[in-house]
Amino acid sequence: MKKLELKNLYDDFRDPATIKALSALIHEEAAKLDRDIRIMEVCGGHTHTIMKYGLKQLMPPNIRFIHGPGCPVCIMPKERIDHAYILAMQEDVILVTLGDMIKVPGSKGSLQDARSRGADVRFVYSPLDTIKIAQENPDKRIVFFAIGFETTTPMSAAMIARAEKLGLDNLLVHVNHVTVPEVMRELIDSRDEHIDSYNNRIDAFIGPSHVSVIAGAKIYKEFPEKYGRPVVVSGFEPVDVMEGVLMLVRQFTQDRCELEIQYRRSVTMEGNVAAQKQIERYFEKRPLFKWRGLGNIPDSALKLRDEYASIDAEAIYRDILPIEEIEDHKLCICGDILRGMAEPTECQVFGTACTPQKPLGSCMVSSEGACAAYYKYGDLLK
């Protein structure tokens, strides 16, 4: 890695003068609006940027952010985390997953807890690193607990391809990959069981660029076309997000409703076709996947194709992995928060029974969740 390039990359996209200038432009443009606009950033990466750089504070009062469900860790339902926990506790298993997944509590505890109880749990930076662990531990079964959106799916697929090529027979996969468009559709076009309505206040979306690098911006087309919600696919640096917001506001002032790409650095309409092919080779849609906080969403996740049952940890360990659903906490209003219908502070247990140390709902799990962000940054938030 050449550090010089990295530095240039982030310095340009965090330039204070540019950020302030964009803020001024957004104010100017938003003054022409006669209504509030609520923009959902779908992805946790965007939420992180907005929080870390305080971008909310640079917005005029009539432009609001709704923090979306776009964090593959936060939306993981407890029953899936329990699977990981149970697998990790098997004598001959090394459970491998990505970074911050290991801190999230399931009903038996987190993977970190499993580790302190003697389980062999490891985290890797890239799924491909799992190959090495499998090679070094031929007498163990390595279970890769695969998580993430369209971004990390190709890496899981590449890992399986590589294991196949090497003839590794001790590497299993537990697939929890989820897909973005389905959950966006769910948020604006389905009945919310908690409040028993179709309500939501999402006016526009900022789409995650890294997902689109792989899947292509085309996956968001339906939102402007079918649902009247403009989408701007945007990068993760502060300048990217600010420019994305400006582009969205301009769509409203100019009475347009389109799919636009802010992040031209690497997003195309078609995406990475080779990666898409490799994903299709190993994975297919799961008819139903439960998202913590949102419930079951059709076609919103992937599973291994039946031909690969021999490496599917869910199939192999079927007998010990529970399938009963664990209900979200009754008082949790994450569903409403994600639809822009409620603020975290309206939740009865916010900051009392539900805190980042003991999250009851998905929005409190990581600092990218709306509730956790409100809890942590409290009165400095506007």
Added chain:
Amino acid sequence: MTKTITLAHGNGGAENQALIHDIFWKHLGNEILDRGEDAALLPTLKNPAMTTDSFTVSPLFFPGGDIGKLSICGTCNDLAMMGAAPKYLTLSVIIEEGFEARKLERIVRSMKKELATNDALIVSGDTKVVPKGTVDGLFVNTTGIGEVRAPGIGVHNIQEGDAIVVSRDIGRHGATIFVSREGLEMQSALQSDCASLWPQVASLLDSGIRPHALRDATRGGLAAVLNEWAAANELCIEVEEGAIPVSEEVRGICEMLGFEPTALANEGTFVMALDPAEVPMALEILEGFPGCESAALIGTVTTSHPGRVVLESAWGTRRFLELPTGELLPRIC
């Protein structure tokens, strides 16, 4: 064949003890230690200060230091942070059976070098060898006594209006250890900041500067120190994010893995609260020390959000700087 440290029972016990003895004595010997009594007899000290710390680090050798250097710096730095000149240390080492004698010697040699920097002596010591697998290579404990040169330095002396200075760029030790532990392949000049701080503190005191509080930003990094200070005094510390010195290497690693430099550990970096009038001279003195060229004024103590630390960005937005928690885990997205 390379010599290794074996369990001190059965055959070779005496031989082995001699080996250990030789390594430690050879490098660390001095008038007090050489007497070989059950306890060290010390000269009278004016205003003594005492501290203790245990050290484990994986890997034992890392760019910029090793566990030997670390175990001397750590304890001496705790003394220095109270304005005390390190004087006498005890050294306790627990060694895993099978540890290479050559490596042990290398570690002891780094201790020696670091003791000289602090002008301190090991006056009493102990070694234990334990069966393979019961410790990870080597654990070290050091306890130190020093002599307070400038009284009145302490967390509770921080006042509204104090300036906050950091002695050099932050996050190096944490980033270095993370990179070497995880075997991330990166060609970079990144090195731990592991160093003794007494020379810097002594120069500051000698020039008449009277800091209100000093703290080395070890585990939990800058964020932990600032939060502890704010909480202990029910005061607010307002920090200008852009003023916090961070090297390009550390920034690069943080970008890649989603860490905050402010949460990364340091082993030779301190934070200082002092009268703002003393800042220019303090910076000038610090900048004269190798590695501290980037010493900087980063913030002020106010009353706006009692007990909290506020970060202000270059474009005027503000957020709280949180107390870092738990294990460092890379962000996924």
